[in-house]
Amino acid sequence: MSATHPDPDTFRSEARSWLEQHGELRQSVSTDGPDPDWGTGSDNVAVFHNRTETEEASMLALAQDWQRKKFDAGYGMLSWPVELGGRGLPMSYVRIWNSEESRFVIPDAGELPPTSMGLIAPTVAAYGTAEQKQRWVKPIMRQDEYGCQLFSEPAAGSDLASVVTKAVKDGDEWVLNGQKVWTSGARFSQWGLAITRTDFDVPKHRGLTAFMVPLDAPGVEIRPIRQMSGGASFNEVFLSDVRLKDADHRLGGEGDGWRVALTCLGFERDHSGGGTPVGGSLKRVLAAARHFEVTGDPVIRQMLADLYAHEKVAQFTNRRAAASLKAGQTPGPEGSLSKLMWTANMRRVSDVVSLILGARLVADSGEWGTYAWGEHLLGAPGYRIAGGSDEVQRNIVGERVLQLPAEPRVDKDISFAEAQRLSRRA
């Protein structure tokens, strides 16, 4: 215990009694023996939820309600600095809180709340002016407002530094024009953190500037994109002559957009793989294997063992990353490794459950715990692309861990305008 930090045991027991008073305890599910919950409750194993606009809004309302209660009781920003509304506690208290909270039902509202609180808020905290931090951090962390990532464009995804959404200065304002795509949660967000091009005459990474764009501003149009798994959590966002005040909306300096983007992507990598599980778990797969009495099948048995072993390796890697963070080290390539393991394990889950279920997976007979798996299979590939594709993560591991030669970057030292001219000619 330090002079300013509560005793960890006292903190834990206070957190526990607050949770018991305000939360709903989760039903425990055994990991050995038949799953007692088979056939009861929800059989949803979706990676991306297939919800209507109204269902999405009510899920978010539940998540907001929980977050606000938690926030107002002092558990919403445990490790954040006091001046930003946090309690300034070490990460060990966050871990205590998480372990206690995980025993309770936490409303799942999909990827928007974690994106907003885990990526946008800390990026604002890292680059915002004092006014901007006051304006955004607390409202986002209390889920009074949401922020999404306006990064990708039709011709700029993995190569994010090639964005062409243009921001042109006009007095004390900027005028934005362009198109963003794959924006998760844009329809329910108040703010979008946009990476724009403000200078075409310098190399591509140097001509970018970041803005917090109010998504209800004139000139912003949001169109949903339907996914193969059924839902429409992604969007296209069109910006047409959107006017923003320089002092209020520019995040970071002019030309600092790449640093802002990298910081945000760094938070994304750290979140991927170690956060709230999505889709079907090993436990669920095992329950299906037991229910259909195929645990004796040598191929399925082998695949289950393989999945178990790889999930353990992923857990240990995540723990190692958490331990190095705890020891004060900056996040390393573990983020990329964790993300790769996470997406590979989601694929393993898809493979083994496909064998277990066979035709039940594609023909909806109404049988509990069968056809629902389609939403895992069709959603899982999305995370091999989101937040940096598997191939891009491998490039990071290759260059930063294995010290392999870097990819050729022919446009590194020429202006973006010149690089565009050359690629048009090629």
Ligand SMILES: Cc1cc2nc3c(=O)[nH]c(=O)nc-3n(C[C@H](O)[C@H](O)[C@H](O)COP(=O)(O)OP(=O)(O)OC[C@H]3O[C@@H](n4cnc5c(N)ncnc54)[C@H](O)[C@@H]3O)c2cc1C
């Ligand atoms: C679930 C999901 C959520 C998303 N949410 C958001 C969001 O909220 N905001 C946002 O801005 N974007 C979002 N995206 C977009 C995402 O960031 C991009 O899809 C991703 O960066 C890949 O870009 P791309 O789709 O343009 O593919 P491309 O970059 O065109 O890649 C096409 C293929 O080429 C491979 N490739 C590309 N470059 C290399 C290389 N250098 N070496 C080897 N292989 C390479 C890729 O791995 C991929 O297989 C989301 C995407 C998904 C799937």
